[in-house]
Amino acid sequence: MNPLLESLINFVYPSRCRYCGENIYPSDGHYICQLCWQEVEFIEKPFCDTCGQPLDPLAALPDVIPSCDKCAERQNDRGSWYFRRARSAVVYKSVAARAFQLLKYYDKPVMAEPLANLMLRVFQKFFEATEYDYMTLVPLHKWRRWKRGYNQVELLGGRLSKTTGIPMKPDLVVKTANTPPQVGLSRRERQRNVQGHFDITDKSTVSDARILLIDDVFTTGSTVSEVSRILLRKGKAKYVDAFTLLRVVMGSDDIDIA
Numbered sequence: 001m002n003p004l005l006e007s008l009i010n011f012v013y014p015s016r017c018r019y020c021g022e023n024i025y026p027s028d029g030h031y032i033c034q035l036c037w038q039e040v041e042f043i044e045k046p047f048c049d050t051c052g053q054p055l056d057p058l059a060a061l062p063d064v065i066p067s068c069d070k071c072a073e074r075q076n077d078r079g080s081w082y083f084r085r086a087r088s089a090v091v092y093k094s095v096a097a098r099a100f101q102l103l104k105y106y107d108k109p110v111m112a113e114p115l116a117n118l119m120l121r122v123f124q125k126f127f128e129a130t131e132y133d134y135m136t137l138v139p140l141h142k143w144r145r146w147k148r149g150y151n152q153v154e155l156l157g158g159r160l161s162k163t164t165g166i167p168m169k170p171d172l173v174v175k176t177a178n179t180p181p182q183v184g185l186s187r188r189e190r191q192r193n194v195q196g197h198f199d200i201t202d203k204s205t206v207s208d209a210r211i212l213l214i215d216d217v218f219t220t221g222s223t224v225s226e227v228s229r230i231l232l233r234k235g236k237a238k239y240v241d242a243f244t245l246l247r248v249v250m251g252s253d254d255i256d257i258a
Contacts, residue, residue, distance in 0.1 A: 019098045030110045032099050037114070041091040042122060043247060051221060052087045054249055074221065081221065082228035084239045087126040088218050088247030089119045100216065100246060104152050112155035119156065119245055120163055127243065129164045131210060136172040138215040138227050139198070156245060157214040166212060172235070173227055174201050198230045206235030218244040 017024045017033040024033045046055040048068035055061055055068065074081055090096045096118070103111035140151045154170050161168035177197040200206055211231055215224050228240040 018102060019095045029114060031102055031108060032095060036095045039095045040118060041093060043088055043090065050085055051081060052247065054247065082225045082232055082240065083213065083242045086218060086221065086224060086242040088244045089122050090246055092217060092246040092248045096246060109150055109155055112152065113159060115245055116156045116159035119160060119243065123164060127212065129166050132166050132212045133209045134169045135161050135166045135212045135214060136169050138213065138223055139173050139175045141175040141177065153214055153216050156216065160214065169205060171201055172206055173198050173230060198227055200230060200235040203235055206231055206237050208236065208238050210238050211240045213240050213242045215242065215244045217246045217248065219248045
């Protein structure tokens, strides 16, 4: 479209921010205005060094503790996590949640870039690129990917890989069953829903590799832990760390989100 004509259309019929409803202009980007983006809540210390769970900033705690109540719950249910450590960029709430929903559920792949930029803003706080041989993804089942048209995690990971220089290997793990969505499932139901439904595609690449696993949302940790298990047990990876865009910090097992 002619830039002059596009500017005229935007002036006469401005788009609305999908979060606050105010006018949004080309300089704001897509769907979310700049003022709303400023509401994003990044994960800050103190947090758990193992699973990345944010801790009460008013409690008398060090910046990082070795494990937390979430880790203890995991230990009681199914043993330890399989990833070495997990981190998330922002809290799943308000504008970050809305932007993610546009990407995942409303066919707005253009939202991947600003969301990946949130991850990049904190990457060096959590990781060193030299710690990893490859970056890989939590996969979608092929039919779900076909239905959606893209894997939102692959869009996020592609930008992370390009910027950090960690080589992307998107197909190291495949999902072998089209399981029900995790939305609305309790912690134990989520664990059962993902167990045994992933497999390795290239054992020679995974063997002894240091891997950074990318996913969109850390809710109970069941998915990233199960994919880490496959990479370690079947692929013989050296270690796996996990990095997600969003972190759910609610206390309930019954979380009706992604």
